[in-house]
Amino acid sequence: MDDFNWRVVDETLADYLLAHPDIRDRWLLEQTIYTGASRRAMFRQMPFQTAAAVLDIGSGFGALALDLACLPLDLQIRGIDFDDGKIAVARELAVAIRNKGGYHSDSIPKFDEGDVYAMPYTNESFDVVIARFVLQHLTDATRAIEEMRRVLRPGGYVILIDIDENMTVTYPESSAFVDLHGAFIRLQQMRGGDRVIGRKLSTFLQRANFAQVTASAQVLSQHAFIQPNDSAHLFAVRRFLSVRDDLVREGIMSEQDFDLCLTAYANEENTWEFHSSAQVVALGRKPS
Ligand SMILES: C[S@@+](CC[C@H](N)C(=O)[O-])C[C@H]1O[C@@H](n2cnc3c(N)ncnc32)[C@H](O)[C@@H]1O
Numbered sequence: 001m002d003d004f005n006w007r008v009v010d011e012t013l014a015d016y017l018l019a020h021p022d023i024r025d026r027w028l029l030e031q032t033i034y035t036g037a038s039r040r041a042m043f044r045q046m047p048f049q050t051a052a053a054v055l056d057i058g059s060g061f062g063a064l065a066l067d068l069a070c071l072p073l074d075l076q077i078r079g080i081d082f083d084d085g086k087i088a089v090a091r092e093l094a095v096a097i098r099n100k101g102g103y104h105s106d107s108i109p110k111f112d113e114g115d116v117y118a119m120p121y122t123n124e125s126f127d128v129v130i131a132r133f134v135l136q137h138l139t140d141a142t143r144a145i146e147e148m149r150r151v152l153r154p155g156g157y158v159i160l161i162d163i164d165e166n167m168t169v170t171y172p173e174s175s176a177f178v179d180l181h182g183a184f185i186r187l188q189q190m191r192g193g194d195r196v197i198g199r200k201l202s203t204f205l206q207r208a209n210f211a212q213v214t215a216s217a218q219v220l221s222q223h224a225f226i227q228p229n230d231s232a233h234l235f236a237v238r239r240f241l242s243v244r245d246d247l248v249r250e251g252i253m254s255e256q257d258f259d260l261c262l263t264a265y266a267n268e269e270n271t272w273e274f275h276s277s278a279q280v281v282a283l284g285r286k287p288s
Contacts, residue, residue: 005104006040008070008100008102009070009102011100012097012100012102013029013033013061016029016089017030017033023089025086026242027238028060028061028086031235032063034231034235036067039064042161042281046128046130046157046159046283047128047157048068048075048128049073049127051073051074052073052127052128053075054076054078054127054129055077055078055121055126055128056077056078056080056131057119057129057130057131058080058132058137059087060086060090060133061086061089061090061093062090062109065077065094066090066093066094066097069097069103069107069108070097070102070104071104072104073104074104074107076107077109077110078112078126079109079110079111080111080116081111081113082113082116087111087113091111094109094111095108116138116144117143117147123151124150124151124152125151126151126153126156127152127157128156128157128158128159129148129152129156129157129158130159130160131148131160132162133161133162133163135160135162135194135201135204136193138192138193139191139192139193141197142204145158145160145204146208149210153286154287155286155288156285157284158210159282159283160204160282161280162197162280163195163198163278163280164217164279165195165196166196167198167219167277167278168181168276168277169274169275169276169277170274174268176265179253179257179261180258183252184239184243187247187250190252198280199280202214202215202282205284208284210284210287211286211287212285213284214282214283214284215280215282215283216280216281217278217279217281218278218280218281219276219278220276221274221276224272224273225270225272225273226268226273228266228268228270236265237265237266240262240265244258244262
């Protein structure tokens with residue numbers, strides 16, 4: 001698993017962003033680029049056998065599928081997402097990476113348009129099914145997991161990766177950040193999602209009758225000097241800005257409060273800060 005070509009993935013994603021600065025859901029492409037290291041760090045925990053059929057549900061711009069295709073395991077990879085725009089981008093990226101010699105075999109990841117609640121695949125057709133940062137957006141995670149179980153072969157693995165915002169800790173706390181972050185969590189909740197779903201993943205798997213269920217939190221912590229022009233800080237500012245209209249429409253924040261908070265957050269003084277956040281990885285096996 002050590003022989004990989006993720007540099008090609010990184011370059012291809014960065015080139016795409018440069019060429020398409022106004023892409024819809026730009027934040028997700030940016031997040032895809034800058035979470036590369038933590039995404040890949042999980043692979044060692046994952047039970048991939050050579051030539052396994054792997055399904056990445058809610059594949060977005062294809063980050064996970066493209067990374068996996070670079071491993072020297074000849075995996076047969078499919079991604080599925082109900083957003084046709086993201087599927088089109090993922091297909092384009094997959095071809096660009098192949099053309100630069102990024103993969104180990106001739107087979108490139110395939111991407112299908114479809115809903116995670118009713119996937120266009122026959123029963124028991126995958127060895128591994130993965131969902132990264134997807135269940136937090138769903139109104140019925142249990143139903144999605146049942147559908148994941150349906151397409152898994154007996155003995156196959158399900159891997160769920162998601163955030164738990166109650167494990168996010170900052171000190172000293174910026175009140176502007178606390179207000180914006182709280183509003184952001186509330187918005188997702190009002191849409192039926194759940195940003196504290198991380199702790200629940202293994203229980204979902206247990207209840208869905210998966211065996212050998214495990215879970216672990218990946219914690220990223222740092223004590224760092226934060227400057228307003230840090231790329232992570234700028235990313236957070238743009239991410240909040242991307243939901244401004246939704247927050248106002250849903251009555252979670254007034255335009256004035258949002259603008260005041262965002263201006264305060266964007267212009268915060270340089271400061272030393274402790275920040276910690278976590279994502280949970282839960283794994284289960286479909287009994288043979
Ligand atoms: C935060 S993104 C995560 C993308 C990708 N898994 C990653 O790790 O970068 C969530 C993705 O789930 C997709 N999604 C949400 N609900 C879905 C559904 N019911 N069926 C298919 N895709 C869905 C969205 O379109 C979006 O691309």
